[in-house]
Amino acid sequence: MTKEKKKTKILFTKHYKKLITLLIIAILAFTYVYLDMFKEEEVIIEDDLSLVAKSTPKVQDMSARTTILGEVDPTDQRVVVPELSGEVETIYVEEGDYVNEGDLLMQLDAGDYHLQLEEAIASYDGAKAQLEDAKKGARSAEKIEAKTSVERAREAKEQMERELERVENLHEQGYASGQELEQVELQYINAKEQLEAAKAYKDTVEKGARDEELDALRSQVRRAETGVDLARRMLDRTQITAPADGEIAMVGAEEGELVGTSEPAFVMLDTTSFQVVGALPEVYVNYVFEGDEAKVEIPSANEISFTGIINHVGQLPPEDGSGYPVEIDLEPEIEEKVRAGMYSQIDLTIDKSENALSVPRESVIEHNDTKGVYIVEDNQIKFVDITTGLSEDGYIEITSGVSKDDYVVFEGMDNVYPGDEVETVEMGDRS
Numbered sequence: 001m002t003k004e005k006k007k008t009k010i011l012f013t014k015h016y017k018k019l020i021t022l023l024i025i026a027i028l029a030f031t032y033v034y035l036d037m038f039k040e041e042e043v044i045i046e047d048d049l050s051l052v053a054k055s056t057p058k059v060q061d062m063s064a065r066t067t068i069l070g071e072v073d074p075t076d077q078r079v080v081v082p083e084l085s086g087e088v089e090t091i092y093v094e095e096g097d098y099v100n101e102g103d104l105l106m107q108l109d110a111g112d113y114h115l116q117l118e119e120a121i122a123s124y125d126g127a128k129a130q131l132e133d134a135k136k137g138a139r140s141a142e143k144i145e146a147k148t149s150v151e152r153a154r155e156a157k158e159q160m161e162r163e164l165e166r167v168e169n170l171h172e173q174g175y176a177s178g179q180e181l182e183q184v185e186l187q188y189i190n191a192k193e194q195l196e197a198a199k200a201y202k203d204t205v206e207k208g209a210r211d212e213e214l215d216a217l218r219s220q221v222r223r224a225e226t227g228v229d230l231a232r233r234m235l236d237r238t239q240i241t242a243p244a245d246g247e248i249a250m251v252g253a254e255e256g257e258l259v260g261t262s263e264p265a266f267v268m269l270d271t272t273s274f275q276v277v278g279a280l281p282e283v284y285v286n287y288v289f290e291g292d293e294a295k296v297e298i299p300s301a302n303e304i305s306f307t308g309i310i311n312h313v314g315q316l317p318p319e320d321g322s323g324y325p326v327e328i329d330l331e332p333e334i335e336e337k338v339r340a341g342m343y344s345q346i347d348l349t350i351d352k353s354e355n356a357l358s359v360p361r362e363s364v365i366e367h368n369d370t371k372g373v374y375i376v377e378d379n380q381i382k383f384v385d386i387t388t389g390l391s392e393d394g395y396i397e398i399t400s401g402v403s404k405d406d407y408v409v410f411e412g413m414d415n416v417y418p419g420d421e422v423e424t425v426e427m428g429d430r431s
Contacts, residue, residue: 051412064349068346187230
């Protein structure tokens with residue numbers, strides 16, 4: 001190699017080493033500056049505290065409510081059931097008719113009951129005559145009359161025996177009530193006693209009356225008078241009358257058919273007095289009481305909305321099992337605007353808490369599968385377990401775990417953890 005080439009190679013090597021050295025110095029300088037900037041930025045992050053909004057719990061009255069459906073019903077609804085079974089002779093009203101108390105609604109066939117009354121009156125007259133004759137002493141005509149009285153009493157007994165058999169058959173078929181059967185049984189017993197009394201009178205007339213026989217005749221007169229009252233009462237019951245003023249809402253009988261004492265013949269409504277009746281679900285029945293307030297809305301009656309008082313909570317649900325009946329009174333000015341059957345919505349209070357501690361619902365969080373809230377103590381976050389109660393209008397009641405003086409984190413809880421130091425801003429009343 002020539003000297004000139006060796007010199008050129010040495011110069012190139014020195015120049016290359018200088019470039020390498022400068023490059024290493026530049027890299028070290030850049031690295032130092034970069035690390036210094038990173039360290040400065042890290043210090044800034046450590047010094048930047050999270051900001052949270054805090055407030056003491058809100059003290060307020062809270063309630064839990066539910067809405068049920070109802071309808072407008074007449075306050076007074078009368079079901080008219082015949083007291084006697086028999087054939088319908090005449091019906092005097094139709095559905096929609098307005099009647100007054102005592103108006104005749106229906107007439108049952110009363111032929112047999114007229115005969116029974118006539119016989120009872122005859123027996124009474126006969127008993128009185130027998131007593132008077134016994135007091136005066138018997139004559140031949142009186143003996144004949146005494147014999148005739150025995151025959152009449154025997155016929156009356158036999159007729160009542162047939163009537164008793166008829167009513168017993170109707171009772172077995174469900175057309176006659178136990179009360180009606182009992183009354184006919186009493187009439188039959190009375191007829192038997194009158195027959196025995198007539199026989200005793202005949203013996204007295206034939207033998208002459210003694211004091212004890214006169215007493216028996218007086219007793220016979222009293223029994224005969226009772227028989228007249230019973231017969232007249234039975235006859236009156238063939239006329240079914242209106243028990244009160246009102247509108248005929250249902251006619252359940254037809255002329256010529258047989259009616260019993262177990263099915264309604266008429267249903268009457270008082271169209272001047274109304275109430276709202278709702279169906280309360282079983283789950284709420286022990287939380288709603290008579291005297292409680294209820295908010296009621298009747299949309300079809302010009303959007304009527306009012307607060308009423310519960311006057312009755314039923315002990316048994318209706319046969320359809322739709323819920324326990326809840327009845328709410330209406331004021332007179334509202335009654336004038338509604339009609340039976342109108343749909344209504346009833347808002348009921350099923351639980352309430354006075355002076356409850358409450359926080360916004362979003363303040364309640366879960367930490368390690370435990371429900372609680374963040375509170376701020378000495379600018380440090382602390383998680384406390386809580387138990388909750390009622391919830392209303394975005395707030396939830398805290399029943400334990402927090403006092404009224406604790407500062408609860410209302411906003412910013414998503415950015416902090418227990419033990420963090422924070423900056424705080426106090427919130428005003430959010431109500």
